[in-house]
Amino acid sequence: MAKKYSSKINKIRTFALSLIFVGFLVMYLGVFFRSSPLWMTVFMMLGLLCIVASTGVYFWIGMLSTKAVQVVCPSCGKTTKILGRVDMCMYCREPLTLDKNLEGKDFDEKYNRKSVQK
Numbered sequence: 481m482a483k484k485y486s487s488k489i490n491k492i493r494t495f496a497l498s499l500i501f502v503g504f505l506v507m508y509l510g511v512f513f514r515s516s517p518l519w520m521t522v523f524m525m526l527g528l529l530c531i532v533a534s535t536g537v538y539f540w541i542g543m544l545s546t547k548a549v550q551v552v553c554p555s556c557g558k559t560t561k562i563l564g565r566v567d568m569c570m571y572c573r574e575p576l577t578l579d580k581n582l583e584g585k586d587f588d589e590k591y592n593r594k595s596v597q598k
């Protein structure tokens with residue numbers, strides 16, 4: 481595999497986590513602008529916005545998780561969740577599919593795009 485893939489839920493989770501860090505970082509930057517109340521407010525608001533956005537993303541993950549199909553990974557035996565037609569095991573990165581037609585084929589994220597579906 482040339483490209484590294486990770487489970488979609490894990491990917492979104494990483495994104496939400498980085499949003500929190502960015503939010504705190506931006507708020508921290510605002511401290512350097514103490515002399516200017518306007519800029520400090522702007523940074524604080526931006527930071528707060530990032531944190532609010534990440535809360536939203538976490539909520540979205542929760543919604544997605546309820547829709548994801550739970551399967552037992554054939555490779556590591558752990559229970560993992562599949563989003564879309566193809567996804568990866570959250571633990572061992574084994575490619576998993578719900579579509580029998582795609583079984584045995586190399587993992588490719590483009591199978592999730594509508595244009596490929598027939």
Ligand SMILES: [Zn+2]
Nearest residue numbers: 553556569572
């Ligand atoms: Zn696995």
